[in-house]
Amino acid sequence: MLKNAFNKYIDNFRGFSREIWILTLITFINRAGTMVLPFLSKYLKEDLHFSYSQVKWVLISFGLGSIIGSWLGGKLSDKIGFYKIMIFSLLSSGLAFFGLQFVKTFEGLVIAMFCIMVIADMFRPAMFVSLGAYAKPENRTRALTLVRLAINLGFAAGPALGGLLIMTVGYKGLFWVDGATCILAISIFWLLVKEKKKSKYTDKEHPGEILTNSVFKDKPFWIFLSGTIITGVLFFQLFTTIPLYHKEQFNLSEFQTGLLLTLNGVLVFLLEMPIVSYIERNKIDKLKVITFGCLAMTISMYLLLINQWAGILIIMMLFMTFAEMFAFPFSNSFAMSRAPKGHEGRYMAIFTMCYSTAHILSAEAGMEMIDLFSYQTNWFFMGTLGIIGVLLFIWTKKLVAKEPIRKL
Template sequence: MLQNAINRYFDNFKGFSREIWILTLITFINRAGTMVLPFLSKYLKEDLHFSYSQVGWIMVCFGTGSMIGSWLGGKLSDKIGFYKIMIFSLFFSGIAFFILQFITSFTGLCLSMFLIMVIADMFRPAMFVSLGAYAKKENRTRALTLVRLAINLGFAAGPAMGGLIIMNIGYKGLFWVDGATCIIAILIFWLTVKEKKKSKYTDKEHPGEVLTHSVFKDKPFWVFLACCTITGILFFQLFTTIPLYHKEQFNLTEFQTGLLLMMNGLLIFVLEMPIVSIVERKNIDKVKVVTFGALAMTISMFLMLINMWSGILVIMMLFMTFGEMFAFPFSNSFAMSRAPKGHEGRYMAIFTMSYSLAHISSAKIGMEIISKFGYQTNWVFMGFLGIMSILLGIWVLKLVEKEKNHL
């Protein structure tokens, strides 16, 4: 019985090309090294002594850079190819992280965070397009999930190691590790994967699974993006307001915060691929799954209102993790399925920009609400935002249904 379950679990990982596995490996190395991010708000607040409002502004610059980087990365992937963009992005963001530790002024950090994220986030849409080139059509959602597993396993290892590095060496150590992992990851990619001009998996008979030709006329896509942006805002609370809340409300150490984030990463590593396989096998509507994810995230925000018992942080993290597993992999593949051939870069750029917008909004809104009205008001506000995302998900379902009926 157990043997069957283990075999079934490993069957989910079969059928990927060598390039997909290498992409997964470099994503893991890159993400495990991204230790600066979960501790950025703490570093700015506790080490550099900025106010909540200043931390919020630095995070806005971070998110704005991320948005412009995503847009540039997608546009250039369609023009000059994803391969060159990926190499440029990781190599130069690695060098930028080395330099970042020496910048401590408010204006300097706003500017450097913006520039680093423009370079670093060109990688994401390029990487999504590369999955389209290196994965078979029927494997795409699973390939996305495999890369997301690497991201989450990296996030599971990263914060716990990051917490230990801070306690032993200080925040400076994080910047060295972060920069080095970017450069190591891209060297592995450059040495082992050759550039691919055109996908041999391109479907010539059915050039796109999409009904509209201009991304700006694709109404279900835009309503869906609004839903995704809100789930992103809720999720990014994990890296902006929640680590500060852990310390101020429950007096948790960096290592304990790292462990909670590690639990999130490990659960995703074990459960996300089987969940994706079940949804694919049973052909469950992707938008429906994303809407369930929004529901779980909304519940996790309302759970934060219970502030007398630290155990609630574990329960909240469980709801947030399941929300993430339902919402994120299927958002990616729904967005990809709307894109006509040759325009994947543009669609994925706009899709990744929605998460960059979420990053900006999440940090700024959260920090401003907390500094004026306190943590409890923030959790109530986020919960009501979550209810909006559930309603948007239901609207997308109706729009897609109407589209099918018109065919």
């Protein structure tokens, strides 16, 4: 019985090319080493003694850099190819993280975080385009899920190790590990994966003039992106306000915060691929799944209104984890499915820019709500925002249902 269940689980991972597995490996290395982000707000508040307002502006500069980096990464991926962008981005950002630990002033960190994120987030749309290039069309959602598994497996190890690192050698250790893993990951990619040349094609369905403007005329896509920004705003509370809430409301240590985030990563690693495979095998509508994910995320925010029992943090994390598993893989896949051939970079750039925008709004709204009102006000606001997100995804689904059948 157990053997059959294990074999079924392993079957979900079959059929991927060598390049996809290497992309998965480097993503894991990079993600496991990305320890700065989960503890950035705590580092700024507790180690550098910044005010809430200063923390907010550093996080906003982080998000603005991410938006520009995502746009540049997608644009340049279509122009000069994803391969060169991926190598430049990870190598340069790895070196930049080494230097970031020496920047201590508020103004310096605003500028430094902006510049680093412009470089670092050029990687994301380029990586999504690379999945389209190296994965078979029928495996694309599963390939995206495999890479997300690597992200979450790394995420399972990263925060707990990061918490231990802070408690032993201090915050400076995070910057060294982050930079080193960026450089290690891209070195493996450069040595083991050869650049895939862009194939020549003729897109008769979308002539050049229409194709160039198609992303801006795609109404369902833009409504979908609005909902995506909302799911991002809710999810990024995990990295902006929630670590501070853990300390101030329940007096949790960095290690305990890391363990809660590790729970998220472990569950995603174990369950996401079987869930995605089941949904794909049964041809369940992607937008319906994304809507359900947004609803679960909304519930997770409302659960934080219960603030006298620490156990609610585990229940909240369970809801957020399942929300993530339903919303994010299929959001990636839906965004890629809207792109005409040869313009995937443009669509994925705009899609990843949504998460960068969400990061800014998450920090801005969350920190402002806490500063002016309370944590409770913030959780209620975020939950209400989630309801709007659910309605936007329902609207997108209705618009897509009215479209002529298109090849996904």
